[in-house]
Amino acid sequence: MTISLDTRNEFIARHIGPRERDIVAMLQQLGYDSLEAMSASVIPDSIKGTSVLNLPEGLSETAALAEIKAIADKNKQFKTYIGQGYYGTLTPAPILRNLLENPAWYTAYTPYQPEISQGRLEALLNFQTMICDLTGLQIANASLLDEATAAAEAMTFCKRLAKNKASQAFFASQHCHPQTLDVLRTRAEPLGIDVVVGDENAIEDFSAYFGALLQYPASNGDIFDYRALVEQFHAVGALVAVAADLLALTLLTPPGEFNADVALGSAQRFGVPLGFGGPHAAYFATRDAFKRDMPGRLVGVSIDRHGKPAFRLAMQTREQHIRREKATSNICTAQVLLANIAGMYAVYHGPQGLTQIAKRVHVLTVIAAQGLAQLGLPVAQASFFDTVTLNTGARTAELHAKAWAAEINLRQIDAGQLGLSIDETTTQADVEALWALFVSDGQTAPDFAALAANAGLRLPEALLRTSTFLQHPSFNRYHSETELMRYLRRLADKDLALDRTMIPLGSCTMKLNAASEMQPITWSAFGGLHPFVPADQAQGYQQLTDELEAMLCAATGYDAVSLQPNAGSQGEYAGLLAIRAYHASRGEGERDICLIPSSAHGTNPATANMAGMRVVVTACDARGNVDVEDLRAKALEHKDRLAALMITYPSTHGVFEEEIRDICAIIHDNGGQVYIDGANMNAMVGLCAPGKFGGDVSHLNLHKTFCIPHGGGGPGVGPIGVKAHLAPFLPGHGHMARKEGAVSAAPFGSASILPISWMYMKMMGGEGLKRASQLAILSANYIANRLEEHFPVLYAGSNGLVAHECILDVRPLKETSGISVDDVAKRLIDYGFHAPTMSFPVANTLMIEPTESESKEELDRFCDAMISIRNEIRAIERGEADAQDNPLKNAPHTAQELLGEWPHVYSREQAAYPLASLVEAKYWPPVARIDNVYGDRNLVCSCPSISEYADA
Known part of the structure; x- marks a missing residue:
């Protein structure tokens, strides 16, 4: 008997879903005999050979864990009393085990499909209620990125809403945390806002300011009575924001009770580890009258089609992906997982x-x-x-x-x-x-x-605080571990996350978050460090970040990386700030035009607006590619003021544009810089490198390509890679060599989740990362091939292939059957699937990205569901099914509906079990289709009062 002593890395095969025989079958269906042949066909000739991914062979899970443990042990865990907005806290074990370490919570996506997100939406409503109660204000959002960026959002919020329109100055108390003041200065400069830091007790002319930021308690420990000061600002039409410590607010008069307009801060000390600075959930609360101008996401209460209360994201028209260059904020990633931990900390303690x-x-x-x-x-x-x-x-x-x-x-x-x-x-x-x-x-x-x-x-x-808080039953019932454990399980059971099903969202790359990658983030050697400890105590973090930066440079072809941006939106912003500073350093500060293709992510124009640039939109051709001649004409027209082009590659339409080198050259020839949005990097790692085919800067979504989980809508990490000439303009920090230009509160942003990407890249190695890109492309093309006879694939390259995602055109179905893209998305819930990305980048289409992590069986299960839905639509087209009373128009179907009186012309079995495979594993949505219009007209964004709860 021969016993294998092979110790080769097993992780690559664990991460990549399809088996070898499946890969062969998928390639054969597409007409290729190897992954290399398919890759050669899909990657344009002009950028072939640009990859510089020269990384060693991947480590096994055991070896990688041992190596990162040795790195973690280099961090010194001193007893720390630094404070300054960061505090030691005790994470209750049932929250650690049943929420933070639970894939049902950390692999979920942003709750844009509310019917399958009721659990995390309820948890976020708890968070919002907690914030409203503690701050004494009427409305709060579902979290922002950190306290410093929340303060920056408050500054621009005050600028928009203050009655004192003449002033361009914002007062910030010298008693605010230093890192907050640094981020305020960064955010203010491109917008022409003058941040005046001083002693609030020595202000002579209040009318000089449109708004103010105060710290409560002060950074040095003082507790000031701000009541008279707030009224003095209000008397001249200025607004006042107060950065407040949530734990202190259990004992102190809340800001809302002394008439502050905004309260903001960090929820970190509610059970979230220090983590060398993040991720931590920030909060933002304001008056009800200002709710439509509040940044970030907002959970509200509506009803489903049966009149049952249901949760949803409210007033999404405020969000930057819809408002584009008119956006006043770009909070694309929240900190949902961390907000849920903080909210459950309050639920558990009461x-x-x-x-x-x-x-x-x-x-x-x-x-x-x-x-x-x-x-x-x-x-x-x-x-x-x-x-x-x-x-x-x-x-x-x-x-x-x-x-x-x-x-x-x-x-x-x-x-x-x-x-x-x-x-x-x-x-x-x-x-x-x-x-x-x-x-x-x-x-x-x-x-x-x-x-x-x-x-x-x-x-x-x-x-001293006299008002009550957290009186809702959610904060007064689950105080035993048994009760909390069951509550968390009950909420998780309402949701669809990656632990149940493929999430085929285009542009969002919902790939495996491997358990071995996640394991180090709960180690105290990473979680227990304050972000402002002396450098010699953080040698492990220094090695980790140095190595991760080097691996990201190898993956992208850039020369330097900053890990500070703690969301993709922050990475975009930091990238444009680097371009802006570069132009200014050359005496070309007048360059302020940013060209953006019409197909771009909505966050791109929002970011350009925040960076003080003027957006000029360029056209796309019939195939979804950038219209090169229109781009050339506009680059020439604006050559004296051209600052940058923001372009996504592969394109937002899921295609490798063949003229990308020419596009970059046009911008460079006219004095601009090229920002390549890295949202679609999962199609490029190991195959081509943006830093080598014309990019000057890219942000990378570590929560997409590099496996940090989405956490129900955050955390995210959005580092930027730059060419050498932009490296001097990467984000700085008061605790780094370069002091200016901080975009986040901590030097390395959300440092405690960087081990996830380090583990992924170390275990995959160069060959594994390349193979992941190839399998992502193969899986997308396999789905496109299987579905194209049922749903037209809207865009493809000249070779008929897509990149890592494809867009299905469902627009014709509206004419032939009355079925909308919403109907298809909601019907997928009955089949146990999260919907693909809806109506982006083309209205009334579905964008699908399967990722390399999904097995062929799961890809086929999704395709079978889509084909079955198409057949249900054909029945409507043929007149065999009612145009109004059919499984799509009424989807999703709840168990309660099926058990009650059945009013529909189709059967209960067709509603619940359209495929036989669903009988063994059925997901039951907790609510039926939610009425969005009702929710916005009857806005409720916190838990009902005790009397309302009792009446219900």
């Missing part, structure tokens, strides 16, 4: 539990402060919540050194002051260890028990 945590944190801070006073170091604040400042004078450097020797991090304020922030993880032993740092010769350490016995609150009496 109002009493949160208040108890806050009181414990505050009292520990009071005890620590009293002990320090006994040691001759009284704190600078008369009142505080969890943060204090010490005037340490000449002892400052010595105390920091002593702290580091004891593996403790204090906040470095300046040469004469240090700060410390207490959090949920702090213990009595920790406070005593802090005191030990400050004990001088001859001094006795304070007596903790004696101080604790007499510790009172050090909160301003006038600002």
Whole structure:
């Protein structure tokens, strides 16, 4: 007997869905005898050979985990009191296991199909309700990216809505977190806004400002009474935003109760690990009157076709993909997974539990402060919540050194002051260890028990919270682990995610998020680091980011990468800022025209608008390609002011445009730079490289091509790759060599999920990554081939092949049968599928991207469903089925409907089990088709009140 001792990497075959025999069969159907032959046919000759993917052979899962464990161990986990918007927190184990580590939650997509997203939508409604209750404002969104970018959104929000239209200046308190001020400056400069940082108590002319940002409590720990200040700003038509600590708001008067117009901040300390800066859910709340101008996504309550309450994303016409260059924001990715963790943290602890945590944190801070006073170091604040400042004078450097020797991090304020922030993880032993740092010769350490016995609150009496919060049953029932576990399971069962089915969304690349890739993100060596620790404590992160940047450069052909942008939208923005700064450095700051093809992602023109550029749209031809002559004419017309072209490759229509090199050359010849949107990078890795065929900058969606999960609508990571001449203009940060140009609050954005992409690229290796691209293209063409006789494929290359996605044209069906693209999408739910991308980039079409992760069996199951739906439409066309009462118009069908009186002319069996395979594995949608119009006309964006709940 021969026993195999082969230890080759097994991961590539685990990641790629089709088996070898399936690949052969799929290729034969397309008329090719090898993947290489198919690749040679689909990649244009002009860009063949541009790939520079020279990566070593992939590691096995075991070897990769061992290697990344050794990297993680290089991070030093000190006890940290830095604060500054980031705090230690305890993630409840049932939330960690049943939500963060649960693929039913982390593999789900943005809830644009609400009927199959009711679980995560309810969880987000809990989050919104929590924010409204804690801030005292009427409406909150479903999360933003981080506190600093939320503050930047608040600044432009105030600019739009303030009555003081004459001013171009925005006041930001010097008591705001430094990283927030840095991002404000970055966002303001292209828009011509002047950010004035100063002492709010020394303002002489309030009319000089259209808005203001205040920190509550202040970054240094002070708690200021802002009531009179807010009224002074309001008196001159200015609006006021308050960055507020959610935990502190359980004890302090909320911003809405002292008439703030906006409250914003981070929900990180509600159970989300530090993670070296992210991902963390930011929040944004405002007055009901301003809801149509609020950035980000908003979950609302509507009804389904049976009148049953149902959740949906409300007022989507506010979003940047619809408003395009008229958009005032570009929050394309939210932080849904992290918002859900924070919301469930509040559900699990309830109002009493949160208040108890806050009181414990505050009292520990009071005890620590009293002990320090006994040691001759009284704190600078008369009142505080969890943060204090010490005037340490000449002892400052010595105390920091002593702290580091004891593996403790204090906040470095300046040469004469240090700060410390207490959090949920702090213990009595920790406070005593802090005191030990400050004990001088001859001094006795304070007596903790004696101080604790007499510790009172050090909160301003006038600002103590008197209003109730979190009174809804959702926050008062699930306090046992059993109840929370079942609640999370009940919500997850309502949804369709990748753990149940293929999600064939075009442009969104819903590929496998392998368990081995996900495993390191919960390790404390990655999750426990504060983003502002000294560099020598983050050597593991430094190695991880260096290696990931090098691998991304190899995949794209660019010379440098920044990992700071924490969403694809932020990557787009950072890319255009780099182009803008490059032109300015050459004395060509007047270049402000951005050419964008009509087929582009809606985020592209929104980003150009935010970067202070003027959008000029270029035409596309009948095949969906850029109209090169129209592009040439407009580049020549605007050559003196041409800043950039934003183009997606392969095209948004799912085709490798053959003239991409010429397109890039036209822009360069007229003084512009080429931004290549990397949303479709999954078709290029290992086959061609944008940095080698004409791109100057690209953003990369790590949550698409490089396997970071979508998390129900976030987290995302959108790093940018640039050519060498743009490298000096990559995003900077106060904790990096380059201080200016921060686009996110933390130096490396959502650092704690970067191990996912590192693991993927290390395990796949160069050959595996190339094979993944080839299989993505093969799978898309296999689906197009199987379905084209039933649904015309709208665009293809000159060889008849698509790239990694295809667009099915369902527009003719409206004329022949009355069936719309919505009807097809909703009917797919009855077949157990998430719908493809609807009406983008062409209205009333379906864009399908299968990815390399789906098996041939799953591809065939999807094709069988689509063919079956087409046959149902043919029955309508032939008059065999009623034009109004048919399975498509009434889809999706709930179990409750099937068990009740049946009013339809078609059978229950056809409604629920149109294919025999569904009998064994049936997904039952929790609600029927949702009425979007009703939801927008009757907007409800938080949990019902107790009385409404009781009445229901």
